[in-house]
Amino acid sequence: MENIRRVISVIVMNESSVLARITALFAGRGYNIDSLTVAPIPQSNFSHITIVTKGDKRIIEQITKQLNKLVPVFKVMEHEEMIEKEMVMVKFSVKERLSDIAALCGAYNGGIVNVGTDIVIAMATDEPKRIEHFLEATQIFNPIEVVRGGVVAIER
Amino acid sequence: MKMNGSQMVCEAITREGVKVVFGYPGGAIMNVYDEIYKQDGFKHILNRHEQASVHAADGYARATGEVGVAMVTSGPGFTNAVTGLATAYMDSIPLVVISGQVPLSLIGTDGFxxxxxxxxxxxxxxxxYLVRDINDLPRILKEAFYLARSGRPGPVLVDIPKDVTAEFGEFDYPDSVxxxxxxPSCKGNDRQIKKAAEAIINAKKPLIYIGGGTVLSNASELVRELTQITQIPAVETLMARGVMGADNPLLLGMLGMHGNYASNMAMSETDLIISLGARFDDRVTGKLSEFARYAQIxxxxxxxxxxxKLVDVDYPIVGDITIVVEKLIEQLQERVNPKNYESWRDVLKRYDTLHPQSFKDSDEVLKPQWVIERIGKLVGKEAIITSDVGQHQMWAAQHYPFDRARQWINSGGLGTMGFGFPAALGAKVGCPDKIVINITGDGSILMNMQELVTAAEYEIPVINVILNNHYLGMVRQWQTFFYDKRYSETDLSYQPNFKALAEACGGIGYDVTTKEEFDRVLLEAIERKKVCFINVAIDRLENVLPMVPSGGALYNMMLEHKD
Known part of the structure; x- marks a missing residue:
């Protein structure tokens, strides 16, 4: 069976070790995690975890079922129709062409967020595919460091 | 009511109706043991190894259907218990295991x-659970018991730091969770059940595939009724032995790697599998691409x-076997025509006549299958049979005339050697009126032999029948078949004197080499009501057959082995 990319949202109780339960499940059963983000849901006892994974149909089905079996897991959503966004921050030397960098970031919903004596930090927020393109485009400015934030998604 | 964490633990155990706790004290759990000393809500049995405590609680749970409880200390006490937890987890056995932990302030410091x-x-x-706050303890204890027994049962661990067991709090034990x-969803989708009933009515060669979930759901009688009104033949997994009863004409036998010919052929030729609480384990299916090629499921x-998870399913039904089978019977009663499956039953009967489950008996040397059948003849329905893991386990599953669910207790999923003896202790404690016999091997029995002392001290008369071939038999069998007889580290010729070993620990021991001796000794052992080892010298090179070689198709069985 063919491998497919899937974005899965997991709503979990806010309690210690819940993230460990989820990552241990992926590790123990040999599933992939491409990215994982987690943050509390405001005014609730729950957190929202977004996991990007790969696998064939049977594996993706097992992932959602096994996640659902974990006691602190409230809900598992396998996204089909969604908006997904990822954030990335890139560090450049201040000697690079800053206006070009700013223009590039502007095309990817970002901009320059910090300028120091030696370095400048730029960021972009966009769909994961476009973030890849953004990172390719930054190559000519000799990026010093790249930090990606992982995908968050919301059902349309 | 104000009480400390240790009192809460004891109180919760008592309120849950638990009569016996198996365990072993140590530093971090001492506060709880101090309360155990003062209370009389339940009895405590001191095993001589934490692994045995968990297996004993497990055997108790399997024999009675109640939640088993074990208690251990932190560190090595807990790590010794892990094999017990894993064993129960793989077979979905309801356990609550309480472990001590170092005080909260020491957690994360590599404390003693x-x-x-x-x-x-x-x-x-x-x-x-790791209990960080005394105020959470009553709720966690309640949840632990509820989780263990509800839905798909399983073991639950409650890890309690030592200071929490000493701290005082309000004990408000919840009534419900x-x-x-x-x-968990138990009811089964009615539309799916209707569709499944239609499929059964339209099938020509249906087969009921019974798994351990049927035992856990206490659905044995209902499943018998389902087969009775439909006259659909049935196969049992290793975990489901006893559900149909050995005398049941609709039972073909056990299927899988060491299943009988008719069962495996039935699975290979059926056009509709009705799987009840089974999980298509690799030891059952053999090569998946060749498994049940003509069947809807x-x-x-x-x-x-x-x-x-492993096979594509046409009629998925999520629910408790008891509830779903009740609904299936309702749908099928008066609509199903048992005659429709008559020619299918005839085919299977012919398969069974062609290659029945059998063995070649001998007058020179005791055959393990004879010993097992003999136990069946002598004590049959009266006994609970536990086993360890290996050849003796398969021979027992194949040859013992199991009559009811919960009569057969073994580690099917994890395959834990050393499980049988402590599990037998737990079963005997839970069912004191039954004769409890652990059918074991000379390899397995040594893995928890310290329980001789426990059994002697508490006067738990468990009989261990050691089928002794001086080999780690199942591995030896694979070496014979698949490794050109290179018997790497499987020769167990160097052994303890089993008879003396049992006696040294306060039990009784016998050495048996003939059929006459075996009959006499078994009956005497039952009579004497003491823990015992019956060391039976069996044919060294006897193999478990039939066998589907690992990874082979279920219909390609090795029926005999010639040198």
């Missing part, structure tokens, strides 16, 4: 006897993750 118990046990428990994230299981 500190180990991350919840971290280690995460993959081998249904759920686990409401975990918003945990709602109805899969009834309380755990949705079991459905569609």
């Amino acid at each position: 006897q500190e180990i991350d118990a919840v971290g280690i046990s995460r993959p081998c428990t249904k759920h686990n 409401d975990i918003p994230t945990y709602k 109805i899969h009834v299981d309380i755990d949705p993750a079991n459905i569609g």
